[in-house]
Amino acid sequence: MRLLRVGPRGQERPAALDDAGLLRELSSVADEVDAGFLADPVALSAVRHALGSGTLPEVAAGTRVGPPIARPGKVVGIGLNYRDHAVEAGLALPAEPVVFLKPASGITGPYDDIELPPGSVATDHEVELGVVLGRRLRHCADPAAALAAVAGYVAADDVTERDLLAAGPTWTRGKCCDTFTPLGPWLVTADEVPDPQGLTLELWINGELRQSGSTKTMAFGVAELLCAVSALMTLEPGDVVLTGTPGGVAAGRPEPKPYLRPGDVVELEVAGLGRQRNEVVAP
Incomplete structure (x- = not known):
């Protein structure tokens, strides 16, 4: 998967690119791309399934792309x-x-x-x-x-x-x-x-x-x-x-x-x- 975070600085939300290269919102299936999410195989699997369904909304054109991971410890x-x-x-x-x-x-x-x-x-x-x-x-x-x-x-x-x-x-x-x-x-x-x-x-x-x-x-x-x-x-x-x-x-x-x-x-x-x-x- 190709995971991203989009939105204004400090208000980013999770997103991902689907197989067609479209940028999809993940907020309905993931709270953040952070330590807890990356360590949780169930959460990762849920995102993969949602991306494959083709039902996730697209991210609006021109939306800022932030750092792809939130709050790394170091x-x-x-x-x-x-x-x-x-x-x-x-x-x-x-x-x-x-x-x-x-x-x-x-x-x-x-x-x-x-x-x-x-x-x-x-x-x-x-x-x-x-x-x-x-x-x-x-x-x-x-x-x-x-x-x-x-x-x-x-x-x-x-x-x-x-x-x-x-x-x-x-x-x-x-x-x-x-x-x-x-x-x-x-x-x-x-x-x-x-x-x-x-x-x-x-x-x-x-x-x-x-x-x-x-x-x-x-x-x-x-x-x-x-x-x-x-x-x-x-x-x-x-x-x-x-x-x-x-x-x-x-x-x-x-x-x-x-x-x-x-x-x-x-x-x-x-x-x-x-x-x-x-x-x-x-x-």
Whole structure:
């Protein structure tokens, strides 16, 4: 299934795309696309049945699409997980995953604006595969069990302010700003993504292709990442794990580095997970 949330910010309601590509309201069969829903196989089955019936009302044209999951408990980021990105950063591939946290307050919709923080001169883009948990995962050492805990996958942009990140002492300063985690448009359930290591990722700025990669070149694959993160913290249903970005970010390009500026349009796509379009705006 391809699950969405539609409506004004803070008033989103659940929706899904049917087999014909029509956007259908789910409010009659689901209260939200959240942790409780994703962890409930009965609720998921009910939505599948309702979608197949063809009786759900269509979402009105022009309705805003919000983030596809409501209120995730945490967003876990992974750094330097692609060789070409490590090379452009002038760093060696890590011996184990680099883990950081992003606040859920930074999540925004797939077509919402990206707002630069005050004084920003080095805000950068990072197209990523996002993994959404559907089961609790703690101290998992079995890759198959880790993948079985996945509810679905989303396209994501791990927007980063490089100067704030470099100022330290942790990466959080450069990752935590409002609107710095566009997600969606869809949460695609795991049964429709049989191999998360076979997805292409692309990102364009003002129509120019800047990033192009494949999840097959990750240093640590999805299952390995989930095992590693679950050894550090318990992953709960609804949590999001961002799995790193391929090369091509602005920070890795020659001077003057093409960081994001007001008026830029960021578009990205992860194969099978839909396409985002975000305009960059001033604070």
